[in-house]
Amino acid sequence: MELEGRTIIVTGAAGGIGSAIATACARQGGTVIAVDRVEMPPDPSLPAEVGARLSSYPADISTAAGCADLLTSVLARFGVVDGLVNCAGVMRRGSLLDIDEDDWAATFAVNVDAVMHLSRGILPSLIGAGTGSIVNIASQWGLHPAGGHIAYNTSKAAVVSFSQSLARDYGGQGVRVNAVCPGEILTPMLKQKLETSNIAEAVLAESIPLGRLGRPDEVAELTTFLLSDRASFISGAAIEITGAQQVG
Numbered sequence: 001m002e003l004e005g006r007t008i009i010v011t012g013a014a015g016g017i018g019s020a021i022a023t024a025c026a027r028q029g030g031t032v033i034a035v036d037r038v039e040m041p042p043d044p045s046l047p048a049e050v051g052a053r054l055s056s057y058p059a060d061i062s063t064a065a066g067c068a069d070l071l072t073s074v075l076a077r078f079g080v081v082d083g084l085v086n087c088a089g090v091m092r093r094g095s096l097l098d099i100d101e102d103d104w105a106a107t108f109a110v111n112v113d114a115v116m117h118l119s120r121g122i123l124p125s126l127i128g129a130g131t132g133s134i135v136n137i138a139s140q141w142g143l144h145p146a147g148g149h150i151a152y153n154t155s156k157a158a159v160v161s162f163s164q165s166l167a168r169d170y171g172g173q174g175v176r177v178n179a180v181c182p183g184e185i186l187t188p189m190l191k192q193k194l195e196t197s198n199i200a201e202a203v204l205a206e207s208i209p210l211g212r213l214g215r216p217d218e219v220a221e222l223t224t225f226l227l228s229d230r231a232s233f234i235s236g237a238a239i240e241i242t243g244a245q246q247v248g
């Protein structure tokens with residue numbers, strides 16, 4: 001129960017990785033504000049006391065106003081927030097001549113701008129909490145870009161730099177900030193990518209030295225660790241969780 005007494009916002013909480021993170025935070029005793037465009041589906045297999053710590057907050061965070069409205073209602077209800085996990089993300093595929101301005105803007109609105117708006121809005125609360133921690137779900141492609149995904153790669157590189165910049169600027173006020181950089185994790189986002197590019201899951205698994213795709217709960221394990229006091233001297237890190245896969 002290493003997150004007992006902590007209130008944590010998790011975005012993208014109806015998605016593959018976000019729902020695993022939200023659930024893991026609640027299992028560790030955290031009060032979780034589960035944000036997504038859609039309601040986080042209830043998990044009947046969860047013990048009632050864990051389910052009771054999860055509050056679903058439908059919100060569109062792709063605009064500054066959407067982020068501000070969300071934070072106003074969360075802070076009015078919960079007061080202090082101790083943790084923020086920016087996990088919501090979108091992927092528009094294509095190299096520069098294949099994508100249009102809308103692909104670029106839509107990618108940055110969720111993957112970068114929402115991370116900035118929510119971090120800025122919640123920082124005073126995190127500073128006041130004294131145990132403030134932000135975990136941003138970037139991607140290994142933010143560190144080692146894969147071909148054919150220029151908007152996504154560039155947005156995730158921005159998330160890594162944003163996380164490290166924030167860690168440097170606010171470490172002195174007790175706020176830790178880290179980026180998690182997953183590789184191939186089996187979620188709806190990855191399944192869609194496999195379908196549209198006609199790649200078999202088994203073929204992708206062969207490119208990973210550990211011989212399989214990652215699971216959302218494995219990313220959740222790393223994220224709850226980074227939120228907790230066990231990671232008290234880890235800040236400004238970009239941690240890859242890839243099964244040793246090499247991109248490029």
Ligand SMILES: NC(=O)c1ccc[n+]([C@@H]2O[C@H](COP(=O)([O-])OP(=O)(O)OC[C@H]3O[C@@H](n4cnc5c(N)ncnc54)[C@H](O)[C@@H]3O)[C@@H](O)[C@H]2O)c1
Pocket residue numbers: 011012013014015016017018035036037038059060061062087088089090110137138139140181182183184185186187188189190
């Ligand atoms: N799956 C992978 O292999 C992988 C690898 C590296 C990084 N990531 C990153 O992990 C994060 C989660 O990805 P996933 O694979 O679970 O994808 P997913 O598509 O299952 O989940 C993403 C969630 O974000 C939500 N979202 C998107 N736009 C939103 C908006 N405007 N407002 C509110 N919610 C919004 C979606 O509704 C969805 O539930 C993303 O940031 C993704 O880039 C995933």
